[in-house]
Amino acid sequence: MDRSRFVIDSVEAEQMAKQSGRTLLQLLPSLVKSAQAMARPPISKFHVGAVGLGSSGRIFFGVNLEFPGLPLNQSVHAEQFLITNLFLNGEPRLKYISVSAAPCGHCRQFLQEIRGAPDVKILIASDDDDEKENKTNINCNDKDREFTPLSNFLPNRFGPDDLLPKDAPLLLEPHRNGLSFCSDSRNSNTDDGEDNLKYAALDAANMSYAPYSGCPSGVALVDVEGKIYKGSYMESAAYNPSVQPVQAAIVAYMARGGGGYERIVGAVLVEKAEGVIKQEDAARLILQCISPKCEFKAFQCEKA
Amino acid sequence: MDRPRFVIDSAEAEQMAKQSGQTVLQLLPSLVKSAQILARPPISKYHVGAVGMGSSGRIFLGVNLEFPGLPLNQTVHAEQFLITNLSLNAEPRLKYLAVSAAPCGHCRQFLQELRGAPDVKLLISSSEDEKENKLNNCCNDKDQEFTPLSHFLSHRFGPDDLLEKDAPLLLESHRNGLSFRSNLCNDKIDGGDDLKHAALEAANMSHAPYSGCPSGVALLDVEGKIYKGSYMESAAYNPSLPPAQAALVAYVASCGGGGYERIVGAVLVEKEDAVIKQEHTSRLLLQCISPKCEFKVFHCTKN
Numbered sequence: 001m002d003r004s005r006f007v008i009d010s011v012e013a014e015q016m017a018k019q020s021g022r023t024l025l026q027l028l029p030s031l032v033k034s035a036q037a038m039a040r041p042p043i044s045k046f047h048v049g050a051v052g053l054g055s056s057g058r059i060f061f062g063v064n065l066e067f068p069g070l071p072l073n074q075s076v077h078a079e080q081f082l083i084t085n086l087f088l089n090g091e092p093r094l095k096y097i098s099v100s101a102a103p104c105g106h107c108r109q110f111l112q113e114i115r116g117a118p119d120v121k122i123l124i125a126s127d128d129d130d131e132k133e134n135k136t137n138i139n140c141n142d143k144d145r146e147f148t149p150l151s152n153f154l155p156n157r158f159g160p161d162d163l164l165p166k167d168a169p170l171l172l173e174p175h176r177n178g179l180s181f182c183s184d185s186r187n188s189n190t191d192d193g194e195d196n197l198k199y200a201a202l203d204a205a206n207m208s209y210a211p212y213s214g215c216p217s218g219v220a221l222v223d224v225e226g227k228i229y230k231g232s233y234m235e236s237a238a239y240n241p242s243v244q245p246v247q248a249a250i251v252a253y254m255a256r257g258g259g260g261y262e263r264i265v266g267a268v269l270v271e272k273a274e275g276v277i278k279q280e281d282a283a284r285l286i287l288q289c290i291s292p293k294c295e296f297k298a299f300q301c302e303k304a
Numbered sequence: 305m306d307r308p309r310f311v312i313d314s315a316e317a318e319q320m321a322k323q324s325g326q327t328v329l330q331l332l333p334s335l336v337k338s339a340q341i342l343a344r345p346p347i348s349k350y351h352v353g354a355v356g357m358g359s360s361g362r363i364f365l366g367v368n369l370e371f372p373g374l375p376l377n378q379t380v381h382a383e384q385f386l387i388t389n390l391s392l393n394a395e396p397r398l399k400y401l402a403v404s405a406a407p408c409g410h411c412r413q414f415l416q417e418l419r420g421a422p423d424v425k426l427l428i429s430s431s432e433d434e435k436e437n438k439l440n441n442c443c444n445d446k447d448q449e450f451t452p453l454s455h456f457l458s459h460r461f462g463p464d465d466l467l468e469k470d471a472p473l474l475l476e477s478h479r480n481g482l483s484f485r486s487n488l489c490n491d492k493i494d495g496g497d498d499l500k501h502a503a504l505e506a507a508n509m510s511h512a513p514y515s516g517c518p519s520g521v522a523l524l525d526v527e528g529k530i531y532k533g534s535y536m537e538s539a540a541y542n543p544s545l546p547p548a549q550a551a552l553v554a555y556v557a558s559c560g561g562g563g564y565e566r567i568v569g570a571v572l573v574e575k576e577d578a579v580i581k582q583e584h585t586s587r588l589l590l591q592c593i594s595p596k597c598e599f600k601v602f603h604c605t606k607n
């Protein structure tokens with residue numbers, strides 16, 4: 001795999017499985033190492049890979065991202081990357097995940113936002129049989145060879161159903177927030193390129209999952225080649241594990257082969273004018289840190 | 305109880321239990337509601353209370369804190385408040401914890417930083433009426449007993465995945481050996497040297513074995529009282545508690561219910577060439593909750 005790939009379509013996934021004499025499910029843990037290789041953890045050097053199978057039969061990758069110069073709560077976990085990747089690709093449902101290490105509590109919590117979370121099947125992969133025998137880590141036991149429901153990893157969960165009405169759409173489920181630019185943001189002086197970026201960010205804000213704060217938001221990034229990458233804010237019932245819109249856009253950047261962060265030259269954030277929470281200042285900080293030359297603008301929107 | 309209290313000493317705890325015909329363990333869930341009242345969640349209005357008992361026999365309270373105008377990852381959870389409260393009061397070990405709602409995964413992860421975390425006994429309490437009316441699948445016999453934390457976060461990812469066997473854990477004593485460089489001593493701030501040195505002290509007690517970047521914040525209120533908070537890291541990174549939040553816990557736990565606008569000065573101390581930096585997000589938080597607060601940063605080095 002020369003070019004970093006973060007999605008494998010269902011036909012190719014079947015083919016890969018067949019060629020290596022495995023079932024599709026057995027293929028997942030075998031791909032974890034190649035996922036790990038794509039991680040960007042310059043602080044810990046602890047590479048985490050997550051490989052997920054969606055209901056469409058497509059395989060998705062997730063890796064962890066760390067940002068020197070920022071507090072640790074700006075990190076993106078591999079499982080969060082994975083979910084963001086499903087979101088970008090319109091995948092409605094996650095069925096199986098294989099990960100290189102036990103998901104931490106933060107991720108087990110974030111995963112609760114998806115429909116049927118307790119039934120998502122998880123496998124903590126280890127390299128090969130030799131490692132399994134040598135491992136003294138308590139994580140190594142028979143359970144590791146089988147997919148186990150997420151409900152085992154987070155029993156007595158705190159989740160969306162503690163806070164939302166029964167029929168509320170969950171993460172990965174379609175919804176439109178009905179946002180459009182406030183009049184001053186609409187008329188600001190921007191050229192076509194900037195307009196594209198602005199509207200991409202608005203689109204991302206419209207797809208954003210923010211039922212707890214009621215403050216959806218989106219970020220769009222543009223690289224030196226003019227390619228645009230969008231990320232939507234995705235909230236967690238437990239608040240802190242929420243994925244901020246800049247991070248979601250960086251996942252999009254990486255998942256579509258973006259390269260180094262310094263190639264990001266422009267960014268737009270769109271969020272509500274009088275929201276109870278604000279992303280702008282934190283978004284500016286993050287972008288200044290990872291790509292100092294990136295020009296950042298914030299525009300406000302309102303519900304139509 | 306006119307003035308909010310966040311610590312009950314062991315003798316009083318025993319007395320309270322006796323007076324209400326309960327064991328001290330039974331007392332814990334009965335205090336959860338009074339903890340919830342002290343919470344400050346203006347965004348969700350969802351009050352969470354946590355009541356913990358330390359190895360000393362003292363009882364500690366924890367409540368959630370939310371900050372409008374900031375992203376949600378700045379929030380402090382009741383369990384994190386509780387642990388910070390133990391830390392402020394030099395309580396070395398948490399043994400039992402009663403909470404008003406199932407701890408979220410973020411908290412179950414943060415709690416892993418404690419020595420003996422898997423054996424911390426947890427009780428999700430609810431009132432008698434609520435138990436009968438609850439359709440939530442949390443309601444079962446288990447809720448009436450304390451259950452080990454290992455049940456709530458099996459196959460944990462924790463400090464032992466990343467640290468040396470003998471590394472000190474959260475609540476255990478740390479001395480980070482940090483001091484100011486001599487040419488910084490002349491920078492003046494309200495509260496003077498005391499505030500600066502309080503923040504340095506907090507940085508010296510900070511648990512930051514993953515980044516190697518301990519830090520501390522000290523806050524000054526209108527009456528000249530100082531409140532210190534140390535940065536507390538999580539092996540899973542994101543659940544780490546920033547130093548400004550830790551100092552706010554100290555403020556809420558000791559200020560007798562006052563508003564954040566009473567905070568007039570703040571100092572952050574962190575390492576100069578740190579791989580992670582608290583400065584900008586600390587400034588954002590303080591500007592948000594107390595716009596008139598004077599905030600300064602001083603850098604320290606390891607001796």
